[in-house]
Amino acid sequence: MIKIITDDGADLPLEIVKKYNIEIFPIAVIANDKEHFIGKNINSDEMYSNMRKGIVYRTSQVTRAYMLEKFESYLKEGLEIIYLSLSSGISGTYETALSVQVELLEKYPDGKLFIIDSKSATMGQGMITIRAAMLNEEGRTLEEIVKSLEDIVENQIHLFTVGDLEYLYRGGRLSKTSQIIGGLLNIMPILYIERDRGKIESIDKVRGLNAFLKKVSEWSNKLSKDGKFNPNQTIVLCHGDWEEVALKTKDFFVKDMGVKEENVIISNLGCVIGAHTGPEAITIFFSANPKEIPYLSISN
Template sequence: MNKVAIITDSTCDLSKEIIESRNIKVLPLYVRFGEDIYRDGIDITTDRLYELVEQKNEIPKTSAVSPGDFIEAFEPLIKDGYDIIYTGIGSSLSGTFQSAHIASLEFPENRIYLVDSKNLSTGIGLLVLKACDLRDQGLSASDIKDRLLEIVPKVRSQFAVKTLDYLHKGGRASGTAKLLGTMLRIKPIIQVRDGKMDVYTKTMGKMSRALDVMLTDYINLGEQIDLDYVMITHSQAGKHVDYMSEIVNQKLKPNKLFVTEAGCVISSHCGPGTIGILYIVK
């Protein structure tokens, strides 16, 4: 049986420490301001992204990992005798999965296994960590793919958005919705299910109200949650990160709670202050 390599993309929002310790290869998506193109997490940081948004008063365009990028990543691993598992941003949210599929056709069958996460951010990261666990247990790439496909519909991803500016500038909220939302201090909670982003509910007033909605959902699920890994992922969310971490650890403590920062691609769509909780149900 061949060795197994795990590949994902920069929207997985896993920390560098996790990526290095679990031997994960990450391919960057791209962020574009006019003619300037940056590789997510390599050429640009989230802090710099927000600086540029303020300077230029525009939201950057983002683009997928190309088939050529995937071929460049796949080729040396295949030559070294690895089978490959790739899971990254959901196919309905980016062209990256299609790029991976196109690239995989350049290699022998049964060497590259693609799993559509139907998710984003550490909703992908959870699948990547499960893939690493299965690899370390000695499972084949084929068996890992089968197991991941069982987990995909069980991933729960919720994010509270602090400001509507980025949703508006990115074309995801009308000017009227943005104005009313700002006046009423609306904090939408976005969920990702089956590859689609939808508004789960809206809270008014302080950001803490939105956090409490997400935390209540998490706590009420109780024994239905797979407590191997729970993620709190944010984009410059400050004190709210500590609050959510404290409540999670007090009320329903996971075996591993990871706090990670959203990369540039995810942050460009949600804006500063966004924070989410992501986990798997049994």
């Protein structure tokens, strides 16, 4: 049997977690030196409300001790394991998992433990995990699932922006000067998770939502295979507490980009990423080459 595991960075809805029996490793969200855990003593609505009141949040990573205990228990049961981590360019969780993998496979040389860097976050990471669970239900082998996931990671595109640069500044990801100037000019950065290292890069900047959506169109084409965005796929939008912008972005993909309305999914941006972006944030996930990725392809 195969055990599919991800972490709180994936923002998977509880009903999906239960449906596919996916295990979620916890990532602590910290405020005022107190650890909070999603589903136990914090939720995104509460966090965003507190952030608007000036409370600063940060995150840790899945602890090594927790991983070691969980992975070892499943190896003892004879399970094969796939763990899809939050992007290594965002968190140290992936590197920690690799060190645990080395230790455990020395102890259990016949065990199978695959660690996959999602090079992603929120529902980008979540959709990869769902694909893993679906393939597992189909009875695919461990190696077949891993190969499919690697193809998805290679082709997945992530664009996002924030409406208030203050939160990026608080998290140390932006200088005070840039934050002040950006705020005065209503600048929205266009950010991208590059696919080689999974790091966040700023690739453009605009003033206002309409300009942002126009640039999204340009970059969606630039980053797609053969320089042309394929509308025959599922688009996933995640927002913090910015539903109006999410709905406008969905409308844009339907009317201007040719995506079917039912194929644009809006989901919540959870605490792990939201702690760094703030409530005014939206992420866009799509595939550069959907024909090679079944979960993103839409049948005609």
